Amino acid sequence: MSDQESLQEWIEKGKKVEVSLKVAHQEATTGEVYTYCMNSSERLVHAGKYWGGCWLAALGAVFIPVAHFVLVPLFLIAGPIIGIIKFGQERVILGGRGSCPACSKELWIDSTVEKWPFGEVCSGCGVELSIEAEAESEAEAEAKSQA
Numbered sequence: 001m002s003d004q005e006s007l008q009e010w011i012e013k014g015k016k017v018e019v020s021l022k023v024a025h026q027e028a029t030t031g032e033v034y035t036y037c038m039n040s041s042e043r044l045v046h047a048g049k050y051w052g053g054c055w056l057a058a059l060g061a062v063f064i065p066v067a068h069f070v071l072v073p074l075f076l077i078a079g080p081i082i083g084i085i086k087f088g089q090e091r092v093i094l095g096g097r098g099s100c101p102a103c104s105k106e107l108w109i110d111s112t113v114e115k116w117p118f119g120e121v122c123s124g125c126g127v128e129l130s131i132e133a134e135a136e137s138e139a140e141a142e143a144k145s146q147a
């Protein structure tokens, strides 16, 4: 799927939040991200993917000599723990875009848990950016009142 197609999907599904992209010693640029609030069945699917992924990793680790003594139980335990953490994560950022303040290249923001501000690494120059919601967004205020 191309970035443009993902963008179309985010616009349809999510809620737009204006953001500023900041890098030390550079003028901030603006961008947009799309946030989404998952319902319980979506969260279950989301959590199940991580849980299943861990257990698949455990299965794969069975074939690694010696290391399997550690890895197999580790992945087996990690599955439900990560699953439960993921299930508790209701608000996510589907993705977004902006331009890098350092190299001004177009930047695509990966999906992540909604938590402000968050970091992203520019694929153009490798600089680490901080992404903040412009002013106090509605989504942010809502997230705070729930906390």
Ligand SMILES: [Zn+2]
Residues within 6 Å of the ligand: 100, 101, 102, 103, 104, 105, 122, 123, 124, 125, 126, 127
């Ligand atoms: Zn850059």
